Amino acid sequence: MKSVALAIEQRTPHGIASGISRLITTGDLAPGDRLPTVRELASDLGISPATVSHAWQTLAAAGLITSRGRSGSFVRSLPREWLPRRYQELDGAQDAALDLSRGTPDPALLPALGPVLANLRLHADTASYQQKPDIPELHNLLRSTWPSPVESITVTNGALDAIDRAFAVLVRYGDRVVVGNPTFAPFFDLIDSYGLEAIGVPVDEYGMRPSEFAAALGSNPSIVLMQTRSHNPTGSSLSQARADELATILKRSRTATSTIVIEDDHSGAISSAPDLTLATIVPERVLHVRSFSKSHGPDLRIGALGGPRALVDQVVARRLLGPGWTSRTVQAILHALLTDPVAVGQVESARVVYGERRAAIVTELARLGVHLPLGDGINAWLPVAEERAAIVQLAAAGIRVAPGALFQLGDQPPHVRVTVGVVPVESAQFVAGALAAAAVER
Structure with a gap:
């Protein structure tokens, strides 16, 4: 497991997560590979097991690794092969505190059946x-x-x-x-x-x-x-x-x-x-x-x-x-x-709420120097310096987003997709702060 330790440049939770992420990106760690235990890596790096555990949680939230209990932690394999390829790659971890990767509506805003x-x-x-x-x-x-x-x-x-x-x-x-x-x-x-x-x-x-x-x-x-x-x-x-x-x-x-x-x-x-x-x-x-x-x-x-x-x-x-x-x-x-007048009213209210939520995120981002078009709908397209690093950084803040490369053809500037429609207005400041920190240099 020394090779994993050698790839880690900074002995912080973010540094460890970034080092493992680079190994996965380059293919040095393949889907299904077993990772060192928290105690093994902590011993190799001379740090607290709690620091490694925090990094493991970040990687799991980013959808890069998965835990199999006593069997250990493994590089995440492509999930559920019955899904088409891009659906597979959108189907990530389920345990993020705030999952903004799905592109699905807020269930609370759907009309009652x-x-x-x-x-x-x-x-x-x-x-x-x-x-x-x-x-x-x-x-x-x-x-x-x-x-x-x-x-x-x-x-x-x-x-x-x-x-x-x-x-x-x-x-x-x-x-x-x-x-x-x-x-x-x-x-x-x-x-x-x-x-x-x-x-x-x-x-x-x-x-x-x-x-x-x-x-x-x-x-x-x-x-x-x-x-x-x-x-x-x-x-x-x-x-x-x-x-x-x-x-x-x-x-x-x-x-x-x-x-x-x-x-x-x-x-x-x-x-x-x-x-x-x-x-x-x-x-x-x-x-x-x-x-x-x-x-x-x-x-x-x-x-x-x-x-x-x-x-x-x-x-x-x-x-x-x-x-x-x-x-x-x-x-x-x-x-x-x-x-039905009640159902029609519920959908109209949802339209207003989605608009308010999107505007709140865009306004907070602008205050932090990240300028996005106001746009419409439940998704936003955030430019980042490097896709995988941004995903890991946001995961460390408890936020999961979708990798932008899945939505693009060819070699394009890196982005992540953020489902802002599920972010309550009262959470906009926190979410925008995390997104701004992961965005491209302003």
Whole structure:
């Protein structure tokens, strides 16, 4: 175990954690490797076992090591192989005092299901396997609230399911997909699973940057996959001017003449940004996806896909050969949540609270010299000097964040994603202080 001790330059909890982290990063310590015991390493370094124990706790909170009781501590292996790769790497330690790595809504801000369920009078049956997949009440409500006139809408099991279904009928192996850089990490896993090539376009506070977007269209992509508001991980949202500019670039492109835009609006009901779409200019080229997971509950697994009838019908027809449709019982629950005054008020209150929480963190960071766009949604994108070091440093403060590299293509400046939407306003000062200490030099 002397080799581990030799890699430790500073005999403090942070120094020990940083030294072990470097060994893991370089591969000198591989997943599954057993670490020296606390007493062994303390003896090698000539320090108190309590100091090593503190370092071990920091590494565990950062998701780098795991304890197996009397068997000792080990370098964490990739968890649960049934998860796609980036989901695996997002699935870290569960014991952080404040877990800001998940990108999930605050359960306390979801609307209560009990009152709505008590008033539903449904049976989980269907008259025919060939009847329309969507219940009319929900379909009509969605159509009336869509960001632009739409030919066809179908209900899906959330946003990622809708995007996957669209890919299944629109892409072929080797096709190119234009995607924001950074973007939602599982998008990359989905693109890889279809054997596609991702073309990254930088994202600023208003969406994809126009000049790079135009250049990416020169590769004749099959799909442009973009997030319209509350962008995950950055929190940016399309402005009207940017939406019009991107749509015009697409319309005038001589190479991307058959490219379809898939718009992901995953946090609409809790977003403060306007509901925008490129379909106001190129309606025949846009599939718009709306999800209710962030606002009404991830376990409802419900969203909607809307666009040209010819494209949506392909998705519906292919889906009937698999899952068939989204449970009409669940559709009825969502319709009730979208129309019940109490539930509507709860979601509106959540939108306000999320905005206040985000603003509190951004304001505190600015006071400490770290300036982020106000943005929208539940996530923030924090620039750091070195990703792994920042994760370890924040773990030492009891805070877990997500590694930014999972959300990026290629060699990009290091960041971490922080789910600020679950941080109460009264905790903003403490959290912002820890984030500022881990951020890039100001």
